[in-house]
Amino acid sequence: MGRTAGRTPEDTRRLLIAAAAEVIRARGAGATLDDIAAHAGVSKGGLVYHFASKDELLRALAQSRLDEFRGWIDAELDPDDEAPGRYTRAYIRALLAPEQDQAAARESIALIAQLMTIPAVAEIARADALRLDADLRADGLPPEVLRLVVAAADGANMAPFWGGDLGGEDELRQLERRLIRLTREPALWQNLPWDRD
Amino acid sequence: MGRTAGRTPEDTRRLLIAAAAEVIRARGAGATLDDIAAHAGVSKGGLVYHFASKDELLRALAQSRLDEFRGWIDAELDPDDEAPGRYTRAYIRALLAPEQDQAAARESIALIAQLMTIPAVAEIARADALRLDADLRADGLPPEVLRLVVAAADGANMAPFWGGDLGGEDELRQLERRLIRLTREPALWQNLPWDRD
DNA sequence: GTCTATACGTCGATAGAC
DNA sequence: GTCTATCGACGTATAGAC
Structure with a gap:
C-alpha cells in the first residue's frame, strides 16, 4: 500500500496541475519544480513520479x-x-x-x-x-x-x-x-x- | 586596448541581438547563452560583458x-x-x-x-x-x-x-x-x- | 503503487587573467 | 574588451522506504 491518505493518483495529478498554474502565475516563467511540488504538498520526486518531465507537467x-x-x-x-x-x-x-x-x-x-x-x-x-x-x-x-x-x-x-x-x-x-x-x-x-x- | 579587430561595441551588441533572434528561432525557448555567443563568434563571457544577464539581452x-x-x-x-x-x-x-x-x-x-x-x-x-x-x-x-x-x-x-x-x-x-x-x-x-x- | 531522499549534468552568473 | 575557470541553482534520474 502506498503512502498517501485518501487521495487517488488522479487527485494528486489535479493537485499538481493546479499548483503549477498558481505558482507560475505568482512567480512567473521561472517557477521551479521544487516550488510547484512544495505548493502541492509533495516532494519534487513525488511530482516526477506523476509527470516524467517538466514539459509533460506543463x-x-x-x-x-x-x-x-x-x-x-x-x-x-x-x-x-x-x-x-x-x-x-x-x-x-x-x-x-x-x-x-x-x-x-x-x-x-x-x-x-x-x-x-x-x-x-x-x-x-x-x-x-x-x-x-x-x-x-x-x-x-x-x-x-x-x-x-x-x-x-x-x-x-x-x-x-x-x-x-x-x-x-x-x-x-x-x-x-x-x-x-x-x-x-x-x-x-x-x-x-x-x-x- | 582591448582585443578585438575593427568592431565597435555597438556592432558587437547588434551582432549578439541578431544571433539571439536567430538561435531562439531555430532552437526554441531553450537556447543557451553558449549557443547564442558561439553563433555570434564570441565566448559566453564576451556576451556577458555586453549584456549583464540573459534577461537584459532578451x-x-x-x-x-x-x-x-x-x-x-x-x-x-x-x-x-x-x-x-x-x-x-x-x-x-x-x-x-x-x-x-x-x-x-x-x-x-x-x-x-x-x-x-x-x-x-x-x-x-x-x-x-x-x-x-x-x-x-x-x-x-x-x-x-x-x-x-x-x-x-x-x-x-x-x-x-x-x-x-x-x-x-x-x-x-x-x-x-x-x-x-x-x-x-x-x-x-x-x-x-x-x-x- | 506512491512517495522521499539524494546524486548527476547543464546552464546562467561571477571573478579575474590577459 | 574578451577569455577561462568556477560556483550555485535547476531539471532530471534513480534507489529505496512504506
Missing part, C-alpha cells in the same frame, strides 16, 4: 486550460438558439466575457502563450485550434462574416495581453452586441457598399 | 522587435493621405501584410509572446502598447469604429500563432480592404441598424 496544464476554454464555449451555448451561427455566438460570448479584472485576463493569456513555446504544447494547441475552426466553419455563416467576427473577438480578447488601453468595459460590451448581431444578420455586413466611392 | 531583442514593428507602420503611412484614420490604415496594412509564409509569422509572434514572460520585457511592451493606442486614438476615428478595426486586425494577425486555419490569403486581403474602407467611411459601420429586429 503539457497537462495546457491541455486542462484548453479543455476549460472549450467548456466555457459550451456553457455559453444557448439551448433555444437553433439559427446558423449559434456556435460562433457562444464563442464570442466566451471570449469577451468580462473576467475578474484586466490583470487576471492578461496573466491567463500570458500563461498559454508561454506554454506555446514547448513543442508538445504547440502541437496540442494547434490540434485544438484546427478542431475549433472546423466547428466554426460548420456553423453556417458566410466565410467572410465568420472571419471578421472571429478575428475581432480574438483581437479584443488579446488586447489586455499586450497591455494597451483601447476603450473601456462599456465599449467592449457594445462590440460584443454588434458582433453577435452580425452573426444573426450576416447581410448587414455583406450588403455594405464595399466597392463604391 | 530585453534588448524585444526592444529591437518593437522598434522594427513601429518602423513597419511608418513605412505604410501614405504621404498623400491626410484624412482622419491615416495612422490606423497604416497599422492595418502593417499587421495584415503578407509575411514570407505562415510559419515565419507564427514564429515571429511566438518570439514576442515568449519574451513577454520576462517582467522587464512586459514593461516596455506595455509602454509601447500605450503609446501606440494613444497614437491610434488621436487619429480622428469614432472610438467604436477604431475599436472594431483594431481588434479585427490584431485578431487576424494572431491567428497563425494559435495554429488555426480560418480561410486563406484571398479572404485576408478582402478583410484588409474592408477594414480600411471602414476607416475611410466610419458611417458605414455607425449607421447599421444595430437596434432593430
Whole structure:
C-alpha cells in the first residue's frame, strides 16, 4: 500500500496541475519544480513520479486550460438558439466575457502563450485550434462574416495581453452586441457598399 | 586596448541581438547563452560583458522587435493621405501584410509572446502598447469604429500563432480592404441598424 | 503503487587573467 | 574588451522506504 491518505493518483495529478498554474502565475516563467511540488504538498520526486518531465507537467496544464476554454464555449451555448451561427455566438460570448479584472485576463493569456513555446504544447494547441475552426466553419455563416467576427473577438480578447488601453468595459460590451448581431444578420455586413466611392 | 579587430561595441551588441533572434528561432525557448555567443563568434563571457544577464539581452531583442514593428507602420503611412484614420490604415496594412509564409509569422509572434514572460520585457511592451493606442486614438476615428478595426486586425494577425486555419490569403486581403474602407467611411459601420429586429 | 531522499549534468552568473 | 575557470541553482534520474 502506498503512502498517501485518501487521495487517488488522479487527485494528486489535479493537485499538481493546479499548483503549477498558481505558482507560475505568482512567480512567473521561472517557477521551479521544487516550488510547484512544495505548493502541492509533495516532494519534487513525488511530482516526477506523476509527470516524467517538466514539459509533460506543463503539457497537462495546457491541455486542462484548453479543455476549460472549450467548456466555457459550451456553457455559453444557448439551448433555444437553433439559427446558423449559434456556435460562433457562444464563442464570442466566451471570449469577451468580462473576467475578474484586466490583470487576471492578461496573466491567463500570458500563461498559454508561454506554454506555446514547448513543442508538445504547440502541437496540442494547434490540434485544438484546427478542431475549433472546423466547428466554426460548420456553423453556417458566410466565410467572410465568420472571419471578421472571429478575428475581432480574438483581437479584443488579446488586447489586455499586450497591455494597451483601447476603450473601456462599456465599449467592449457594445462590440460584443454588434458582433453577435452580425452573426444573426450576416447581410448587414455583406450588403455594405464595399466597392463604391 | 582591448582585443578585438575593427568592431565597435555597438556592432558587437547588434551582432549578439541578431544571433539571439536567430538561435531562439531555430532552437526554441531553450537556447543557451553558449549557443547564442558561439553563433555570434564570441565566448559566453564576451556576451556577458555586453549584456549583464540573459534577461537584459532578451530585453534588448524585444526592444529591437518593437522598434522594427513601429518602423513597419511608418513605412505604410501614405504621404498623400491626410484624412482622419491615416495612422490606423497604416497599422492595418502593417499587421495584415503578407509575411514570407505562415510559419515565419507564427514564429515571429511566438518570439514576442515568449519574451513577454520576462517582467522587464512586459514593461516596455506595455509602454509601447500605450503609446501606440494613444497614437491610434488621436487619429480622428469614432472610438467604436477604431475599436472594431483594431481588434479585427490584431485578431487576424494572431491567428497563425494559435495554429488555426480560418480561410486563406484571398479572404485576408478582402478583410484588409474592408477594414480600411471602414476607416475611410466610419458611417458605414455607425449607421447599421444595430437596434432593430 | 506512491512517495522521499539524494546524486548527476547543464546552464546562467561571477571573478579575474590577459 | 574578451577569455577561462568556477560556483550555485535547476531539471532530471534513480534507489529505496512504506
